[in-house]
Amino acid sequence: MLLSLIDLPFKLDKDNFNIFIIISFILSTLSSLLWFYNSKSNPPKPLPSKLAQNNKRKPGHWIPEDYKFPKPQPYPNWNIYDSDPIAYRPFKHKYNVTMGIRNMNPEEWIEIDNKWLEFHELKKQRLQTKGKDLYGTLPIAYDASLELLDELKNYLPERYPSMFKYNSTTGVLSNLITGEDWGTFDLKTKEIDPMFIITNLLQDDIAIMIELEDGQYYLKAGAIVLPGFWRLTDKLNMPLSEIHTSGDVPKYNTHLKKSMEKFFTRLKPETSVLRNNYFIQTDKHLDWSSSIGKESEQGVGWYTAPVATDINQIYYRSERQSLRKLPKTGAVVFTIRTYFIPIIEIVDEPYVPLRLLNGLTSWSNDVREYKGFNKFKDVLLPYLEGKAKEQEVLGYTRENEKDNFPL
Ligand code: HEM
Ligand SMILES: *[C@@H]1O[C@H](CO)[C@@H](O)[C@H](O)[C@H]1NC(C)=O
Ligand SMILES: *[C@@H]1O[C@H](CO)[C@@H](O)[C@H](O)[C@H]1NC(C)=O
Secondary structure (H helix, E strand, O other): OOOOOOOOOOEOOHHHHHHHHHHHHHHHHHHHHHHHHOHHHOOOOOEOHHHHOHHHOOOOOOOOEOOOOOOOOOOOOOOOOOOOOOOOOOOOOOOOOOOOOEEEOHHHOOOOOOOHHHHHHHHHHHHHHHHHHOEEEOHHHHHHHHHHHHHHHHHHHHHOOOOEEEEOOOOEEEEOOOOOEEOOOOOOOOOOOHHHHHHHHOOOEEEEEEEOOOOOEEEEEEEOOOOEOOOHHHHOOOEHHHHHHOOOOOOHHHHHHHHHHHHHHHOOOOOEEEEEEEEEEOOOOOOEOHHHOOOOOOOOOHHHOOOOOOHHHOEEEEEEEEEEEOOOOOOEEEEEEEEEEEHHHHOOOOOHHHHHHHHHHOOOHHHHHHOOHHHHHHHHHHHHHHHHHHHHHOOOOOOOOOOOOOO
């Protein structure tokens, strides 16, 4: 076992496993009895998508579909120690604010790599010190959180069989790397937030968006543990538009709002999508960018950050985000996976310095404001110019660059 287990009430070891089984049995008997007495709480049976006709639904009234996500193949040649993070370099020579989404092969939903242990250790520390500030499920999203956990239980052991194992007799999902057992899938006592378990399985942060009767999607559950620049408590309960306008996301109202809302309304379980973004950070903290201010304080942002003076302070931060619609509850699951690398490392990659330099300098003023351009430009731009010149001599010029650089 590589990590010592934290002593939490729902962590199952062999001694309390039997108690767990007995309690589950009593609870499930009780709940079937309740079910019998109160047939109104009988959840509707999932229908085939065609019959459910959710494209004609009343806003906020999703009809459960019996769609099943395809079983993924095991990730090829994967192991937790040697598989490097995928090198997403989504910056282009010219920056443009767009939705920037592409279809996702459902098999590629969750990425795990050799940084998992580091992410997990940091998540554990933060969960211990900050607890429920970092995750939560509002009552309206409880079934969605459970559905997500259930999907992960189906997905992870198929995709990463050397890391996860699910025992269908006991309902326990085991992490074979850490020895953690997560065994609460049938235990609907609501004592454990499913989001706590979910965040312990993944490198990603997670947000669950629920459609209400006004047709808008609201942030109703999440585990935002390694966010860099925002906090769950800042945005919980907000609709999609307010999440973005409260943070002054550039051109949200003019370039994003309409297409994003239409996209959310029309999203189906059968079509999941991905997008990637990038930021520059002026400190080395994956979990919370300390240079913009204290995590515990309101009114922090780039405007309170000091100007960076040392290139070693500068980090490249990029998120891979996925969106998928859960068939039973109709909730939208948003995953945010962060890739975080010192800038001095990525500039050695062919074509990167020039393309990043061009990308950054093409930011419009509002994007510059939003992404802290003035706080790093004096140290980063000359450095990238120098590296781009070195590469030019070697033939890594814009003319020679192929267009299909990694997204
Ligand atoms: C198609 C879906 C979405 C698109 C196109 C989108 C787009 C964007 C863009 C362009 C930004 C600015 C940073 C960047 O360059 O990425 C941003 C920031 C952000 N987005 Fe989204 N977003 C989407 C979905 C969501 C969802 C579902 C959430 C739910 C939590 C969310 C939460 C945020 C937050 C918290 C920020 C930072 C805001 C701040 O700075 O205060 N986004 N988004
Ligand atoms: C930028 O995106 C907008 C749509 O949001 C599009 O109309 C415009 O042509 C794009 N510009 C470039 C340079 O790609
Ligand atoms: C599931 O767990 C039970 C109880 O510990 C054990 O007897 C059984 O062998 C396990 N099944 C699998 C497939 O590992």
